[in-house]
Amino acid sequence: MEITNLLHVMFQIWVINWFLNGQFISLGGQIMSFDDWNQIADPLETVFPKVTKCIFHKYGPSGSIQQHDALCVMALNIIHEKIYTVLWFWLLFLFIASVLAVIWRIASFFLYRRSLRFNQLMFRRANSGKFNPYNVIQVVNGCEFGDWLFLYYLAKNMHGFLFS
Template sequence: MFHVFGPVKGLLKLDEVCVDNNVFRLHYKATFIMLLTFSLLVTSRQYIGDPIDCVVEGVPQNVMDTYCWIYSTFTIPNRVNGEIGKSIAHPGVHGNVEGEDEVKYHKYYQWVCFCLFFQAMLFYVPRYLWKSWEGGRMKSLVMDLNCPVVSESCQIERRGLLVDYFRANLHQQNFYAYRFFFCEILNFINVFGQIYLMDVFLGGEFTTYGRDVLWFSEMEPEDRSDPMARVFPKVTKCTFHKYGPSGTVQKFDGLCVLPLNIVNEKIYVFLWFWFIALTILSGLSLIYRMVVVAWPSLRLFLLRTRSRLSGQHEVEAIADRFQIGDWFVLYQLGKNINPLIYKDLVSDLATSFEGKQLI
């Protein structure tokens, strides 16, 4: 297992300098790693075995397996319910396709690993854009002030540099903040759009899949219709045609077992709950961000919370002069540098803006 998932381990390391927030990291780190892991899992034959095994008389098994994997298998949706072994052989599998029977073809399973990998890349796009636009600014501003031990002379020198930076760039950092806010919007659009993407990929079954699985577990046994057997059937049918000795077309009906769907059904149940939760969190984060941009009083409150060791008048002196971009950079600095050094930085900034000389 380590051999398969070892490459993902390197993605778990924490960044030395935080340039975003927890909800943002749920997108590019947690979800990205999760989707990559699932993509690797569905391609690991040592855990699943052959992705498809078909049984039919008159056709070599390897030929039938390859044919059905490439050209898809099918089930009959109105034959999902029934007594197995009597009215039906397996959920969705019936001996003959009758006129009123609707045939549902399953072609998605050969694309699952590619789709999961593509989704992982989409989740990383906002992170890539933000890292490109951010350009290491926060790391340069931190200047190793996040280290547990920093000499007094070094602290004073670097705090002075930060004060000079804020004075020189006052009201010129809004674009920096707005680009981060834009990436937060991209995160929300991405996760919402991916729910729609997976719904299309699974033939319109994904949006209600997790809810149906929950309802299925609470229903009476005789009324149950397993949504996992409907969306991810473990046994399907496949029809193979070939020419016989006299040149006539012969039809071979086979049963195909799909071990891969045992994993797929669990993956997509988990993704349903994860994506719904992530969509809600991202939506709440956007609402919070809009309130922060529109309401200066909230920015003052948040800066006070971040600067718990500083005097209230010092925080107010800074907040009165800062626009959204200046506030955002200072707030992000508070996440990264030592709290005691941050307290002194706030004091130096307040003193500077009040027109006094720094000691």
Template structure:
């Protein structure tokens, strides 16, 4: 009985199409969040490896800046911390590659590397 004492009729069939649409949206959002969670986990692993491994930091710089000599990158990374690496990485993203090569060579010289070991090219 309804509020006025009369029998109320509810048709449940009109709600079913909306439930089907909601189900499809829910499945899409669930898989999307699963994908984003997996991607976030991989990025977290990458960041942890970068923080704890000087070899990987040097490898990232070598792969991104191929114009800079390997010995120069190894020298700079060997005498720097992760914060220094991050600053060098950001610097390389924001200046021209030729200028970055010169900057890194000068930094290696200041850290004690001889210019004939690095080379002037």
């Protein structure tokens, strides 16, 4: 499920980037490096313009349709730029957390039987006084990863005396 979470976050970033014509991925970096004095245009202004040219069609005095050019204020884009900025940083946080969770799960999968020090770190909270990691290693050697994970969750949520 952690890999699925990572793939889902990556899919969401891809969809939003596609929706914003490829400008979402670089949006946060441009916002953080924006300097009012050195650049002419705000990076958010290129993605979410606040003012645009509008063409109005209306009936003139003779009854024919006349075309008028005007400037239109797009007030919702002011809100959208803030929403997508927060969304960019939130998705970045979720992406980093998901990558770290997958790395942790892979590391724990490969270390649970092989490393005495790893098990000592994992089960240290179980019983700080008389904890013997060799007892855990003896139990873990006959277990699969799911069984080890179950023991870890028991150690994390039980009183140390009961777990011993």
